[in-house]
Amino acid sequence: MSKKRVRHHVNPLSDRSEYSFAGFGNDRPIIVDIGADRGEFTQGLLDLHGDRYNFLVLEIRKPLAQRLMERFADNENVAVFAGDAVRNLRALLNDAITVDGASVEMIYVNFPDPWFKDRHHKRRVICERLITDVRTWMPRGISWTYQTDQKQLFDDTVVLLMQSGVENIVYFDASPHGIQTKWEQAKMAAGDSIYRMRFALT
Numbered sequence: 001m002s003k004k005r006v007r008h009h010v011n012p013l014s015d016r017s018e019y020s021f022a023g024f025g026n027d028r029p030i031i032v033d034i035g036a037d038r039g040e041f042t043q044g045l046l047d048l049h050g051d052r053y054n055f056l057v058l059e060i061r062k063p064l065a066q067r068l069m070e071r072f073a074d075n076e077n078v079a080v081f082a083g084d085a086v087r088n089l090r091a092l093l094n095d096a097i098t099v100d101g102a103s104v105e106m107i108y109v110n111f112p113d114p115w116f117k118d119r120h121h122k123r124r125v126i127c128e129r130l131i132t133d134v135r136t137w138m139p140r141g142i143s144w145t146y147q148t149d150q151k152q153l154f155d156d157t158v159v160l161l162m163q164s165g166v167e168n169i170v171y172f173d174a175s176p177h178g179i180q181t182k183w184e185q186a187k188m189a190a191g192d193s194i195y196r197m198r199f200a201l202t
């Protein structure tokens with residue numbers, strides 16, 4: 001029998017964990033890593049310029065989130081939450097923005113689960129629900145970086161953004177900051193193409 005490990009997607013709509021977060025207690029800019037897996041990308045950013053930023057890390061798989069909490073336990077400027085980013089983004093950023101006066105430097109969505117079936121599109125991280133919600137509360141102009149090896153997902157997301165009136169999509173070729181995520185390394189080693197863009201939900 002094959003021992004190949006099968007990784008099932010976690011249905012974010014079934015995870016109803018809700019959090020609030022009192023913020024980091026300072027106004028350093030915040031970098032958000034949605035779907036951080038084992039945290040290699042966050043770690044890379046920390047290594048580059050950790051003391052200039054605070055990091056909000058979200059991972060819906062509880063065991064992975066637990067490991068992330070352990071990995072970053074000694075980093076006061078990293079907060080890890082185990083739950084659905086779409087459901088929790090507002091509550092997690094609210095106090096940091098409105099009380100601490102922090103800005104959000106970048107929100108990274110690196111290699112999100114593709115959710116191919118039409119009826120599953122609402123489970124994607126960048127979905128109508130997120131776009132509509134974010135526009136009700138997030139300060140304008142915050143940049144999102146989105147990377148995937150899934151061309152159909154990428155194309156669908158571009159169409160969704162454009163249909164939602166987003167006109168500022170910038171496509172780019174290289175890993176941000178030269179930091180390859182775990183998923184990116186695996187896909188590049190397999191010779192797959194990577195699709196990348198930045199945009200703001202204005």
Ligand SMILES: C[S@@+](CC[C@H](N)C(=O)[O-])C[C@H]1O[C@@H](n2cnc3c(N)ncnc32)[C@H](O)[C@@H]1O
Binds near residue numbers: 010086
């Ligand atoms: C394909 S992996 C990519 C991991 C990592 N970003 C990388 O590039 O190596 C996608 C990750 O996103 C997480 N994830 C999927 N949907 C999520 C959501 N709605 N909120 C938070 N994490 C999510 C998954 O559990 C998984 O760890």
